[in-house]
Amino acid sequence: MNTVKPLNDSNWQHLPKRQFRSWIRIYIPVLLFSSLLGTYLDLIMVGKELYSFPHRPFHTIFSINLLFTLVGLPICTFLCLIFMRKQTRWAKAAIVFFFSIGMAVLEKKAEEFGLFAHSQAWSHQYTFIGYCLFLISVYQFHVWITTSNKN
Numbered sequence: 412m413n414t415v416k417p418l419n420d421s422n423w424q425h426l427p428k429r430q431f432r433s434w435i436r437i438y439i440p441v442l443l444f445s446s447l448l449g450t451y452l453d454l455i456m457v458g459k460e461l462y463s464f465p466h467r468p469f470h471t472i473f474s475i476n477l478l479f480t481l482v483g484l485p486i487c488t489f490l491c492l493i494f495m496r497k498q499t500r501w502a503k504a505a506i507v508f509f510f511s512i513g514m515a516v517l518e519k520k521a522e523e524f525g526l527f528a529h530s531q532a533w534s535h536q537y538t539f540i541g542y543c544l545f546l547i548s549v550y551q552f553h554v555w556i557t558t559s560n561k562n
Contacts, residue, residue: 436560438489441553445488448545450480462529476526487514488549495550503550511542 453475456462467476490527495503515538521527 420537437557438492440556441492441549442485442489444552445545445549446481446485448548449484450475450477450543452545453480460530461533462527464526466526467527488546491546492550492553507543507546507550511539511545515539516544 457464457474464470464474464476467473468478487510491506494506497505515535518527518538519535522529
């Protein structure tokens with residue numbers, strides 16, 4: 412005869428609720444910060460006519476691609492921060508370097524698909540340098556949020 416053990420007798424360990432709350436306190440502010448920073452930087456660059464977004468959602472209302480700045484950029488930022496967890500200083504620098512190169516490559520691909528258009532004054536080196544500075548700023552904000560939540 413098969414008897415079913417109650418869940419209380421199993422070896423299943425429940426995750427503490429506190430772990431999820433600490434994740435929210437650490438990552439949600441950082442993702443919001445990256446989204447806002449990316450949105451404002453895009454607004455500045457589009458305003459200076461250094462680049463534009465020919466195909467974007469809500470093109471009659473917004474001059475920037477909100478789908479990227481509100482969804483794509485926070486996802487990329489989150490992945491970068493996850494990869495940087497518990498790494499050495501040099502490994503973190505390498506992650507920032509490779510993510511920045513990847514974003515410059517993706518930018519070229521977006522340009523080929525007509526999602527992105529640059530002025531003649533634009534160089535893809537600006538993208539690489541910009542993303543390096545962006546990721547360093549976001550990481551420093553992440554460190555600040557993490558240390559302030561420990562108190």
